[in-house]
Structure formats: C-alpha cells, structure tokens
Amino acid sequence: MNRLRERGIRPALLVGFLFIVALVATGCSSRSHGTFKFDGGAFLAYLDPRTSPLQSALYLTVAISIVAQLLGVVLGIFAALGKMARFAPFRIVANLYIWIFRGTPLLIQLMFFFYGFGAAGIFDWPDDMLGLPAKGAIYAATIILGINEGAYMAEIVRAGIMSVDPGQTEAAKSLGMTYRLTMSRIVLPQAARVIIPPLGNEFNNMLKTTSLISVLGVIETYNYYVTQQGLKFNPFEAYAAGALWFLLMTTVWSFVQGRIERRFAKGTTPTADVRGPGFASRLMALRAPIEQ
Amino acid sequence: MSIQHQVEISHNLLGAIGGVPRPEADVVVDARDVNKWFGRLHVLKDVCLQVKRGETVVVIGPSGSGKTTFIRTVNHLEKIQGGRIFVNGHLIGYREANGGKKLVEDKENNIARQRQEIGMVFQRFNLFPHMTALENIMEAPVHVRSQPKAEAEATAQALLERVGLAAKANVYPNQLSGGQQQRIAIARALAMKPALMLFDEPTSALDPEMIGEVLEVMKELAREGMTMIVVSHEMGFAREVANRVVMMDEGQVVEEGTPAQIFGAPTQERTKSFLSKIL
Numbered sequence: 001m002n003r004l005r006e007r008g009i010r011p012a013l014l015v016g017f018l019f020i021v022a023l024v025a026t027g028c029s030s031r032s033h034g035t036f037k038f039d040g041g042a043f044l045a046y047l048d049p050r051t052s053p054l055q056s057a058l059y060l061t062v063a064i065s066i067v068a069q070l071l072g073v074v075l076g077i078f079a080a081l082g083k084m085a086r087f088a089p090f091r092i093v094a095n096l097y098i099w100i101f102r103g104t105p106l107l108i109q110l111m112f113f114f115y116g117f118g119a120a121g122i123f124d125w126p127d128d129m130l131g132l133p134a135k136g137a138i139y140a141a142t143i144i145l146g147i148n149e150g151a152y153m154a155e156i157v158r159a160g161i162m163s164v165d166p167g168q169t170e171a172a173k174s175l176g177m178t179y180r181l182t183m184s185r186i187v188l189p190q191a192a193r194v195i196i197p198p199l200g201n202e203f204n205n206m207l208k209t210t211s212l213i214s215v216l217g218v219i220e221t222y223n224y225y226v227t228q229q230g231l232k233f234n235p236f237e238a239y240a241a242g243a244l245w246f247l248l249m250t251t252v253w254s255f256v257q258g259r260i261e262r263r264f265a266k267g268t269t270p271t272a273d274v275r276g277p278g279f280a281s282r283l284m285a286l287r288a289p290i291e292q
Numbered sequence: 293m294s295i296q297h298q299v300e301i302s303h304n305l306l307g308a309i310g311g312v313p314r315p316e317a318d319v320v321v322d323a324r325d326v327n328k329w330f331g332r333l334h335v336l337k338d339v340c341l342q343v344k345r346g347e348t349v350v351v352i353g354p355s356g357s358g359k360t361t362f363i364r365t366v367n368h369l370e371k372i373q374g375g376r377i378f379v380n381g382h383l384i385g386y387r388e389a390n391g392g393k394k395l396v397e398d399k400e401n402n403i404a405r406q407r408q409e410i411g412m413v414f415q416r417f418n419l420f421p422h423m424t425a426l427e428n429i430m431e432a433p434v435h436v437r438s439q440p441k442a443e444a445e446a447t448a449q450a451l452l453e454r455v456g457l458a459a460k461a462n463v464y465p466n467q468l469s470g471g472q473q474q475r476i477a478i479a480r481a482l483a484m485k486p487a488l489m490l491f492d493e494p495t496s497a498l499d500p501e502m503i504g505e506v507l508e509v510m511k512e513l514a515r516e517g518m519t520m521i522v523v524s525h526e527m528g529f530a531r532e533v534a535n536r537v538v539m540m541d542e543g544q545v546v547e548e549g550t551p552a553q554i555f556g557a558p559t560q561e562r563t564k565s566f567l568s569k570i571l
Contacts, residue, residue, distance in 0.1 A: 165418070167414060167416050167418040168418060168420065170369055170414065170418060171412075171414065171418035171419075171420070171477075172420075173367075173369065173404070173407060174367055174369065174407055174410070174411070174412035174414075174481070175407070175408070175431070175432035175436060175480070175481070175484060176404050176405065176406075176407040176408030176432060176436045176437075176484065177404060177432065177435070177436055178400060178401060178404045179400060181435055181436065185431065185435060186420055189422050190420075190421065190422055
C-alpha cells in the first residue's frame with residue numbers, strides 16, 4: 001500500500017474499484033431474487049481475458065476507437081479551418097458537414113451509409129479496403145464513426161484556435177510565415193492545450209459509442225456479450241462483465257490523457273515542469289493532489 | 293543608469309547576423325499617399341514617409357493618431373485602400389492592375405516573402421510561449437528560410453549573447469521578465485536578417501525599470517546602421533537616436549524634422565500642444 005501511495009495512487013480508491021468487482025461477484029451471489037441465482041463462475045469466465053473471441057472483441061473496440069478518433073481529429077481540424085476560412089465555399093461545405101452530422105443520430109448514419117448505400121448501389125463497402133483484409137462492416141463502422149466525430153471535433157478545434165492570442169499570428173506573419181506554417185507551427189500547437197482536455201472526453205465517449213456499431217454486425221465488446229448471453233441465458237453476468245471491461249478501458253485512458261496533458265502544458269505556467277496530476281486524473285481523483 | 297551596466301552588449305549586435313543587411317535600394321521605405329479606412333473612419337490620410345538606408349525614424353503623436361496603424365501597413369499587417377508603399381523598391385502587399393490604376397492584393401506567398409525582409413517588434417512581445425528563447429529565435433530561419441538547424445542555432449546563440457541573455461537560451465518566455473522577453477523578440481526579428489526593423493511601441497507594456505535595457509539594445513542597433521521605424525513615446529530615445537522625428541495626428545503627418553527641430557522649435561500648433569503635454 002505504501003508503495004502505491006509513493007507513486008501517488010490513492011489506495012482507498014483502488015480498493016473501491018476492486019470492491020465493485022467483489023460486490024458483483026460475491027455479494028450478489030449470496031442473495032437470491034426470486035428464482036434468480038447469480039452465477040459467479042460464469043461471471044468470472046466472462047471476465048477472463050484469455051478467452052480468444054473476447055480478445056478480438058476488445059481489440060476491435062480499441063482499434064476502431066483509435067482510428068475513428070484520429071480520423072475525427074483530422075476532419076475536425078479541416079472543418080474548423082473551413083468554418084473560419086475567408087473563402088465562402090469552404091465555409092459553406094464545413095458548415096453543411098457539421099450541420100448534417102451533428103443533427104442526425106449516429107445510429108441512422110451507420111444504417112444509412114452501410115445498408116442504405118449498399119441497397120441503393122451507391123457504395124458497397126468492400127472487404128479489403130486499402131489492401132487490408134477485414135469485414136466491410138468494420139471499415140464502414142470506423143469511417144462513419146470518424147466522420148461523425150469530426151463534426152464534433154470541429155467545434156472543439158475552432159474554440160482552441162480562437163483561444164490563441166491574435167498577436168501570435170501577427171508575430172508569425174511578420175517573420176514571413178505563410179498561413180500553413182503559421183497554423184502548423186504556431187497556432188495549432190498552442191490550440192492543442194485547449195483542445196486536448198475535451199478531446200480526451202471525446203475519446204472516452206468514442207470507446208463507449210463503438211457499442212453502437214453492433215448494428216452492422218461487428219462483434220466488438222458489447223456485441224460479444226450480447227451474443228454470449230443469448231447462448232447461455234445469463235444477461236446479468238454477461239452485461240456486468242461487459243460494463244467492467246468498458247470501465248477498465250476508460251480508466252486506463254484517463255491516465256494516458258493525464259500524461260498527454262502534462263506534456264502539452266510546457267511553457268504555460270512557470271510551474272508547468274512540476275510533475276503534477278493531469279486534468280483527467282484530477283477529475284478521477286485517483287491521484288492525490290501534489291503538494292507544493 | 294545602473295540598468296545599462298547590467299546589460300552587457302559589448303560586441304557588435306549586427307555582427308551576430310553577419311553585418312548590416314544590405315537593402316537593395318538607398319531608400320528603404322517609400323510610402324506615398326497612404327490612405328486607410330476602418331469602415332467609415334478615415335485613419336490614414338495621404339501619409340507620405342521616406343526612410344533612407346541606415347536611418348532611424350521615430351514616429352510620435354497622441355493615441356489614435358494612426359501611427360501604429362501606419363507602421364503596420366509597412367509590412368502589410370494592415371491593408372490600405374489608397375496609395376503605395378515600397379520597401380526596397382518592391383510594392384508591399386499589392387500588385388498594380390489595370391495599368392497601375394488599381395491595387396490588387398498580392399498572393400499570400402509573395403506577401404510572406406516580402407515580410408521576411410521586414411522585422412517587427414510588438415508592444416506585447418508576442419513571443420511563442422510553447423518554445424524556448426532559443427527556439428523562438430531559430431523558428432523562422434529554420435522553417436521559413438530553410439536554414440540548417442546548426443547554423444540557425446549558432447546565429448540564435450550569438451544574438452542571445454548580444455542582447456545579454458545567453459543564459460536564458462533554454463527558458464520559456466513566461467519565465468522571463470517583460471524586458472527580457474522584448475530583447476528576445478528583437479533577437480527573433482534580427483535572426484531573419486531584415487533590411488528594415490519596425491518597432492511598434494516596444495517599451496509601452498514594460499515596467500519602468502525595464503525600459504532602459506530594451507532601449508539600450510535599440511540604440512545599439514541604430515548606431516550599427518540598421519534602418520528603423522520606431523513608434524514610441526520615449527522622447528529621450530527619439531532625441532538621442534532618431535535621425536528624424538515624424539509627428540502624426542488624426543491620421544496625418546503633421547510635421548517632420550530632426551529631433552532638434554521638432555523638440556526645440558516645432559512649427560505646428562498640434563506638435564507644440566502634444567509635446568507640452570508629454571514633456
């Protein structure tokens with residue numbers, strides 16, 4: 001326990017985390033609700049990371065989330081720059097994109113661009129895009145999630161860019177920098193500081209939102225448990241295990257996010273070099289606040 | 293002044309960038325009948341100004357007189373609606389169309405190239421906060437001029453030494469005082485080897501005890517032959533360093549002359565009343 005504390009992790013909260021697992025596993029099994037009897041063995045079997053279909057389901061959740069989020073960030077940057085462009089057609093395209101993808105349900109977007117486009121013969125998602133073999137549904141899911149995310153990222157990126165002092169752009173221009181250089185070297189790196197905390201929240205959301213792509217038949221984490229409980233008729237154990245896996249993924253992410261935020265904080269405050277907890281871990285309160 | 297002793301600028305400042313950058317023409321800045329409107333507000337009215345090679349021109353005048361707006365038109369941070377501004381004989385920010393009757397804004401890349409020749413120092417320093425002092429100075433030579441990193445770093449280091457901040461190379465701007473930041477901002481502009489330096493109220497945002505160290509660097513530059521336009525309220529600096537003082541009011545050049553003429557025997561009523569208020 002003391003070793004954990006030295007590393008700034010609060011033992012109390014770690015215990016709390018394990019308590020949830022214990023509560024579900026043992027606490028529930030001792031009680032019976034009507035004819036329901038908690039199957040602790042099945043629950044633990046559902047959690048077992050050595051199960052190979054579960055591994056591939058978890059892998060899909062994480063991989064699709066990362067690729068979709070990256071696509072979302074890139075699209076978001078372009079949409080934000082488009083929205084702020086002097087050239088009117090850029091603004092119109094960017095606004096149209098944001099309007100449509102923020103204004104319609106992701107579920108309908110997934111169904112429409114996969115089944116709808118397929119049925120209309122507009123675009124049939126091939127099973128080997130970019131020379132990589134996977135199901136067409138996986139490509140469709142990743143790209144549609146990414147496009148949807150881009151519309152939300154656009155507003156986040158725009159707020160980040162607007163938070164940068166206009167004097168920075170003027171200084172860059174006065175040194176002979178072009179618009180591209182000014183953006184890539186001066187404005188976006190500074191905007192990143194403002195963008196990264198909400199971006200972290202977006203990725204946290206993305207990890208969980210991937211459960212929606214089950215409608216395209218992709219066996220990601222959520223769909224894995226849906227199919228499993230359907231075979232064994234134990235939804236309580238299955239969904240509890242599924243929830244725990246998602247909780248683990250988002251928790252790990254919050255630590256990663258804290259590290260990223262600290263790296264981007266350089267040069268912001270005179271004490272930025274102090275290794276303090278990042279936004280996410282402060283939010284999670286899993287780390288004790290640093291004493292100064 | 294004790295501050296001047298603290299700041300050791302013993303060596304040649306421009307030596308760090310290989311001597312005085314040679315402008316192509318003897319007249320570095322030639323502004324002719326510059327007119328500018330902000331909406332319906334006429335902020336520059338037929339402003340004319342010539343600056344010769346090696347000259348230091350100080351622009352004075354009450355706030356709202358258009359002096360800052362004017363200096364910002366010289367590197368096209370502000371658009372103009374009438375007149376022409378030439379730097380080194382090149383029309384800045386525009387190209388002539390329709391037989392010279394119309395001005396069309398130049399391509400972004402051309403404007404950027406023209407700005408490489410014109411250094412600018414801002415009232416609020418505008419150092420890049422995510423870069424160290426050294427990186428701030430190296431940024432444009434490396435990414436705009438595609439200079440090899442080692443070469444740019446050597447120049448940056450030499451410039452830092454000349455402005456008395458060699459020890460601060462790896463420090464971020466927020467850990468520096470205003471005076472130190474402004475000296476680094478001057479070094480950053482000099483690293484591009486500009487033929488002309490523009491100073492937009494470089495000491496107005498500084499605590500009084502830091503003004504001296506920045507003015508000292510500017511005096512040094514002027515003495516070494518840099519061509520400079522300085523918008524400033526520092527009359528002591530103007531008196532000592534300026535070849536010419538330009539008085540602006542309500543968007544017009546009211547009067548110009550040597551410091552002795554302007555401060556000793558101003559001919560215009562507006563100059564007299566302005567000087568009586570600030571001296």
